[in-house]
Amino acid sequence: MARFGMVIDTKKCVGCMDCVVACKTENNVPEGFNRDWIVQDARGSFPTVNLEIRSERCNHCDNPPCVYCCPTGASHIHNLGGVVLVDHELCIGCKACIASCPYDARFVHPEGYVDKCTFCIHRVEEGLDPACVSVCPTYCMYFGDLEDPNSEVNKLLNSRKHHAVLPEAGTKPQIFYLE
Amino acid sequence: MDNISRRKFLKISATTISAAATLGAVGKITADVNKISGNTTKGLRKIPTFCDICFWKCGVIAYVKDGKLWKLEGNPLDPLSRGRLCPRGTGGVGSHYDPDRLKSPLIRKNNRGKEEWVAVTWDEAFDYIAQKMQDIKSKYGAESIAMFSHGIGGNFLKHTLKAFGTNNFAAPSFAQCRGPRDVGFKLTFGEDVSSPERTDIKNSKCLVLIGYHLGENMHNSQVQEFSEAIKKGASIIVVDPRFSIAASKAKYYLPIKPGTDLALILAWMNVIVNENLYDREYIEKYGFGFEQFKAEISNYTPEWAYPETGIEPDLIRNTAYEMAKYKPATLVHPGRHVTWYGDDTQRSRAIALLNALLGSWGRKGGFYTPVSMDLPDYPYPSYPKPTKPKVDNPDLKYPFAIETVTNGIREATISGNPYPVKGWFVYATNLIHALPNEDETIRAIQNLDLLVVIDVIPSEIAGWADVVLPESIYLERYDDLNVEWFREPFISLRQPVVDSPNDQKPNWWIAKKLAEKLELSEFYPWENIEDYLEYRLSAGGYDFEELKKTGIIKGSPQPIYFETGVPIEFPTPSGKIEFYSLQLAKAGFDPVPKYKKPEEGPPGYFRLLYGRAPVHSFSRTQTNRILMDMYNENEVWINKFIADRLGLKSGDYVKLKNQDGVVSNKIKVKATERIRPDCVYIVHGFGHNSKMLKFAYKKGASDSQLIKRYVIDPLMGGTGMNVNFVTIEMEV
Numbered sequence: 001m002a003r004f005g006m007v008i009d010t011k012k013c014v015g016c017m018d019c020v021v022a023c024k025t026e027n028n029v030p031e032g033f034n035r036d037w038i039v040q041d042a043r044g045s046f047p048t049v050n051l052e053i054r055s056e057r058c059n060h061c062d063n064p065p066c067v068y069c070c071p072t073g074a075s076h077i078h079n080l081g082g083v084v085l086v087d088h089e090l091c092i093g094c095k096a097c098i099a100s101c102p103y104d105a106r107f108v109h110p111e112g113y114v115d116k117c118t119f120c121i122h123r124v125e126e127g128l129d130p131a132c133v134s135v136c137p138t139y140c141m142y143f144g145d146l147e148d149p150n151s152e153v154n155k156l157l158n159s160r161k162h163h164a165v166l167p168e169a170g171t172k173p174q175i176f177y178l179e
Numbered sequence: 180m181d182n183i184s185r186r187k188f189l190k191i192s193a194t195t196i197s198a199a200a201t202l203g204a205v206g207k208i209t210a211d212v213n214k215i216s217g218n219t220t221k222g223l224r225k226i227p228t229f230c231d232i233c234f235w236k237c238g239v240i241a242y243v244k245d246g247k248l249w250k251l252e253g254n255p256l257d258p259l260s261r262g263r264l265c266p267r268g269t270g271g272v273g274s275h276y277d278p279d280r281l282k283s284p285l286i287r288k289n290n291r292g293k294e295e296w297v298a299v300t301w302d303e304a305f306d307y308i309a310q311k312m313q314d315i316k317s318k319y320g321a322e323s324i325a326m327f328s329h330g331i332g333g334n335f336l337k338h339t340l341k342a343f344g345t346n347n348f349a350a351p352s353f354a355q356c357r358g359p360r361d362v363g364f365k366l367t368f369g370e371d372v373s374s375p376e377r378t379d380i381k382n383s384k385c386l387v388l389i390g391y392h393l394g395e396n397m398h399n400s401q402v403q404e405f406s407e408a409i410k411k412g413a414s415i416i417v418v419d420p421r422f423s424i425a426a427s428k429a430k431y432y433l434p435i436k437p438g439t440d441l442a443l444i445l446a447w448m449n450v451i452v453n454e455n456l457y458d459r460e461y462i463e464k465y466g467f468g469f470e471q472f473k474a475e476i477s478n479y480t481p482e483w484a485y486p487e488t489g490i491e492p493d494l495i496r497n498t499a500y501e502m503a504k505y506k507p508a509t510l511v512h513p514g515r516h517v518t519w520y521g522d523d524t525q526r527s528r529a530i531a532l533l534n535a536l537l538g539s540w541g542r543k544g545g546f547y548t549p550v551s552m553d554l555p556d557y558p559y560p561s562y563p564k565p566t567k568p569k570v571d572n573p574d575l576k577y578p579f580a581i582e583t584v585t586n587g588i589r590e591a592t593i594s595g596n597p598y599p600v601k602g603w604f605v606y607a608t609n610l611i612h613a614l615p616n617e618d619e620t621i622r623a624i625q626n627l628d629l630l631v632v633i634d635v636i637p638s639e640i641a642g643w644a645d646v647v648l649p650e651s652i653y654l655e656r657y658d659d660l661n662v663e664w665f666r667e668p669f670i671s672l673r674q675p676v677v678d679s680p681n682d683q684k685p686n687w688w689i690a691k692k693l694a695e696k697l698e699l700s701e702f703y704p705w706e707n708i709e710d711y712l713e714y715r716l717s718a719g720g721y722d723f724e725e726l727k728k729t730g731i732i733k734g735s736p737q738p739i740y741f742e743t744g745v746p747i748e749f750p751t752p753s754g755k756i757e758f759y760s761l762q763l764a765k766a767g768f769d770p771v772p773k774y775k776k777p778e779e780g781p782p783g784y785f786r787l788l789y790g791r792a793p794v795h796s797f798s799r800t801q802t803n804r805i806l807m808d809m810y811n812e813n814e815v816w817i818n819k820f821i822a823d824r825l826g827l828k829s830g831d832y833v834k835l836k837n838q839d840g841v842v843s844n845k846i847k848v849k850a851t852e853r854i855r856p857d858c859v860y861i862v863h864g865f866g867h868n869s870k871m872l873k874f875a876y877k878k879g880a881s882d883s884q885l886i887k888r889y890v891i892d893p894l895m896g897g898t899g900m901n902v903n904f905v906t907i908e909m910e911v
Contacts, residue, residue, distance in 0.1 A: 014424050016265060021809060022269050025272050045852045046852045046855065138405075
């Protein structure tokens with residue numbers, strides 16, 4: 001069984017937001033909303049500063065509270081790669097999932113349903129990378145099967161120090177940031 | 180032969196190429212010229228073209244779904260984008276759908292600057308413009324019309340105006356941007372840095388960025404190569420008063436005091452020379468005046484530079500050693516927007532000399548030699564010979580200006596000397612934001628009999644125009660071919676992928692139509708742009724139909740380094756790298772750069788610095804709804820300690836007031852550890868005051884509005900603009 005995840009090299013990322021723009025055009029994300037975003041995490045004091053730049057989105061968690069709390073089954077785990085998706089037809093817009101997500105990855109689409117990153121499953125099913133990964137001018141993003149020991153994502157995780165965002169939330173996020 | 184080297188090109192272009200006139204029948208322009216496809220075919224079409232959100236000209240694949248523009252991706256065949264666009268390129272979709280676009284030709288109704296218009300037909304607009312132009316010509320001469328432009332789209336308008344008889348064409352990209360760099364390098368190596376920059380970032384083992392915020396400025400190929408250099412483990416040295424994105428990638432970050440970069444560069448050279456760390460063989464072979472240079476820089480020790488720059492002597496030494504360690508694959512990047520303090524040509528020359536010491540010019544990991552395709556120009560009739568010299572640089576007061584000086588034209592327009600300037604054409608550049616001191620620009624405008632602005636969106640300069648002409652955006656038009664100078668030779672095509680939504684027209688159509696009104700039809704022997712493109716491509720032996728399908732034609736690879744066969748030549752007066760410049764000495768300038776202390780601001784003031792955001796191009800993208808969803812107003816970066824002292828926190832609104840009392844629009848505070856306490860920083864392009872830019876109106880503050888003062892670079896006329904100081908006014 002494939003388990004899709006992302007590995008993002010914070011050393012190469014310049015935070016240009018091309019991933020955010022590409023997601024917007026690929027998925028027709030409406031004005032005023034984005035499915036992914038950039039965090040510039042600066043620590044220290046001038047001039048000794050450490051800056052980590054992260055392209056963030058839904059973590060497609062292995063232990064997804066948004067799925068567990070959904071009263072209609074709209075939020076669900078897709079049969080391909082464990083991707084967390086929302087069935088727009090089933091969603092009643094109750095926002096329980098929004099409240100449960102530690103990453104603030106979800107929003108209510110103007111058409112009334114809850115929306116978020118899909119890992120561009122429509123592209124992945126055609127053998128393509130998600131839009132954000134495929135456009136990145138710094139080549140800092142990698143998408144693949146975390147269960148496959150030979151996948152590039154696994155090779156990177158085995159060779160580089162990395163971390164997830166808010167692992168303490170216990171949701172088992174599937175996006176990892178190389179340090 | 181489909182390729183020529185840059186050097187050969189320089190030789191060719193030095194001789195006059197006389198154009199044979201082959202006149203064809205001038206036909207009627209088809210009424211629906213703008214309807215390029217009328218194609219609302221169901222399904223997906225992929226059409227190659229090249230981008231125009233900035234000037235980099237990246238190859239694009241446009242996806243059109245059921246006749247509507249869906250998304251833009253990079254063209255994998257394109258050497259510039261290598262299949263990946265920057266965020267602005269990806270977001271170009273928003274420029275097509277922008278509701279604030281100019282929609283029809285406009286003629287001013289009331290006083291200039293009131294932004295009150297009458298919508299007119301194209302014919303009425305051209306009649307108005309042509310009449311005014313003929314009046315100016317008969318009263319003052321054709322040279323009294325000047326054109327300001329940005330980007331490849333201005334080519335056809337320039338052609339029409341040259342045919343009309345003027346020779347005054349300028350772009351802010353010289354005197355307000357890269358001019359000092361190109362002059363500084365030309366004085367040293369005999370060649371400039373050119374655009375795209377000939378910097379071999381991807382092969383650099385040590386990359387030095389001085390105030391060059393790569394990653395925030397998104398010059399696509401440069402950023403891609405930057406990432407590649409990071410991946411390969413290049414040692415990165417960043418010099419910047421602000422902890423930039425690039426600084427976060429650096430092994431060494433030097434938080435320099437603004438305005439003192441030249442002191443640091445001189446101290447680096449002092450260490451490298453005194454400790455014999457330079458490329459001795461390279462300099463012995465190719466250097467001129469090295470001993471005099473050595474003597475001139477002997478006093479600029481790291482200890483001397485410390486109090487100037489705030490950079491500790493050990494850090495200066497260690498970074499000099501780092502550069503020397505990786506030479507000649509050490510690239511001290513010359514930057515791009517370098518009009519900072521008015522001594523910018525000399526600072527750029529110092530950067531050139533530092534690279535010369537490291538032997539990086541012409542070498543892998545340093546500066547490569549760009550190559551291009553050999554494509555003849557269209558054989559137009561000869562232009563009428565202007566009877567007056569260009570207006571911008573009388574008596575060559577800027578002796579090393581290698582391009583026309585925008586502010587020189589502005590000055591002549593105000594003073595009427597050396598002769599009056601009465602007409603301005605402004606193509607795709609918002610002069611109010613591009614030139615310093617907007618009062619002077621407005622004063623110049625008051626002296627005009629005609630101001631025509633041609634653009635895709637409104638702007639502050641359009642607000643001052645007599646006539647505004649709406650252009651189709653790049654995705655809706657053909658343009659001139661891009662015959663690029665780059666790592667490998669190629670030609671790229673801009674072609675329409677969707678129709679313009681309203682009465683916008685492509686620049687070539689506007690230029691041709693205007694020429695007809697001016698009775699200059701013989702200068703347009705072609706009927707349609709496609710005839711022009713077909714002619715040029717056939718003349719070079721290339722297939723237009725094929726190019727429409729691929730978007731890119733590549734030539735065969737050529738050597739780009741000295742070590743792989745590029746002839747080693749330095750087209751300077753001495754034929755060598757000029758460590759000591761006799762031509763500068765002769766003109767009364769320092770033959771080796773000398774440091775002068777920058778002027779300090781009044782007590783309690785902060786130096787105003789400005790730069791780029793990766794999701795915006797100048798002041799031209801703040802109505803693009805997609806890009807505005809990324810970054811919709813700028814912030815003023817204030818050092819956290821200072822902000823605390825002022826009782827400010829991130830998200831508070833303030834106004835900035837400069838030393839001359841100019842007050843900005845309100846702007847959000849970003850209290851941050853990422854900037855020195857003696858300066859503040861804002862992203863350029865915001866703070867629009869044109870009411871026609873509905874979505875951008877009054878969002879954020881404009882650095883240009885606060886850049887009242889500027890210092891002119893006496894070598895080439897560039898305007899140093901980092902010389903303004905502001906206080907922070909609480910917004911209530």
